Amino acid sequence: DLAGHGADKGASSPSTGEATGQGLAGLAIGGIDVRDATLSFSDKRAGQLYSLNNLNVTTGALSAGKPVTLELGFDLNSAAPAISAHVVAMASVEANAQAKSVRLSALSITAKLQGDSLPGGKVDATLVADIAVDGVKQTATVRNLVVNLLDLAMTGSLDASDLDKT
Numbered sequence: 001d002l003a004g005h006g007a008d009k010g011a012s013s014p015s016t017g018e019a020t021g022q023g024l025a026g027l028a029i030g031g032i033d034v035r036d037a038t039l040s041f042s043d044k045r046a047g048q049l050y051s052l053n054n055l056n057v058t059t060g061a062l063s064a065g066k067p068v069t070l071e072l073g074f075d076l077n078s079a080a081p082a083i084s085a086h087v088v089a090m091a092s093v094e095a096n097a098q099a100k101s102v103r104l105s106a107l108s109i110t111a112k113l114q115g116d117s118l119p120g121g122k123v124d125a126t127l128v129a130d131i132a133v134d135g136v137k138q139t140a141t142v143r144n145l146v147v148n149l150l151d152l153a154m155t156g157s158l159d160a161s162d163l164d165k166t
Contacts, residue, residue: 029062049079067094067105083115100135107131125149138163 037055042048053075060069070093076085091107109127128146133139142158 031061032057032059034058047080051077053077065096067092067103069093078115081115081117083113083117085111085113087111102133104129104131119150123150133163135163137161 034055034057037052037057039052039055041050055074056072058071062068070089070091072087072089074087076083076087078084087109089107089109092105094103094105095101107127107129109125111123111125113123113125114121126146126148128144130143132141132143138161140158140160140163142156145154145156145158147154
């Protein structure tokens with residue numbers, strides 16, 4: 001009984017024979033490893049076609065209450081406008097479902113875009129930040145923000161509140 005409801009039939013402590021009943025809190029996953037996946041989205045009415053190719057997602061061990069390293073990479077292709085991109089992202093992610101919070105530490109995103117509609121036919125962009133979202137307080141903070149795009153280099157921080165207001 002992974003959800004922890006009801007009796008654990010057959011699950012017992014090796015030394016005492018008593019049911020352990022840890023539910024999902026006792027679940028540990030060694031990590032996620034997705035290699036060379038492809039995702040496509042086609043909106044024929046709007047004439048849009050997007051595809052993610054060479055999608056790679058890897059994480060460290062997943063365990064409740066502990067940060068996990070996330071690495072993501074993919075090639076993006078768009079038909080209209082005709083743009084291609086190579087994107088790589090990394091972060092340490094710590095999520096707490098009970099506190100309704102998520103923290104991305106040392107977030108790093110690098111994108112290399114190409115297409116005739118871009119200035120000079122190509123754009124390289126990077127973003128680095130530490131991000132925290134508190135779902136109970138409905139707040140978000142961004143610290144150590146560094147963005148490099150075209151000839152711009154931006155640094156800063158951000159505080160947002162009332163996230164549940166539209």
